[in-house]
Amino acid sequence: MAEKPAPKPASKPSDVIFVGNKPPMSYVLAIITAFSSGENTEVTLKARGKAITTAVDTAEITRNRFIKELRVTKIGIGTEEMPPREGETRSRMVSTIEIALSKA
DSSP: OOOOOOOSSOOOOOEEEESSOOOHHHHHHHHHHHHTTOOSSSEEEEEEHHHHHHHHHHHHHHIIOOOOTTTEEEEEEEEEEEETTOOOOSSSEEEEEEEEEEEE
């Protein structure tokens, strides 16, 4: 019995960039690349824990220095439960943020 391939989305209106330990300019370049491709109308930055500050810096650098017409359309915050690290017994809570950016 052959499996049907998953349907492909017709368009890709949003792109997600996961922010981690790299410097903010690496993510700024990713945002500029996503918008310059012409396919994306919105880019979402996702970060958790210590990377939240990098995500905010990235959004502000991009808005103020590179793409002046860029607007923050939505900011979502939350908390995720992470499994315990090696040697720990309790799980821990980690803050999360999602910043949606779109061209006006």
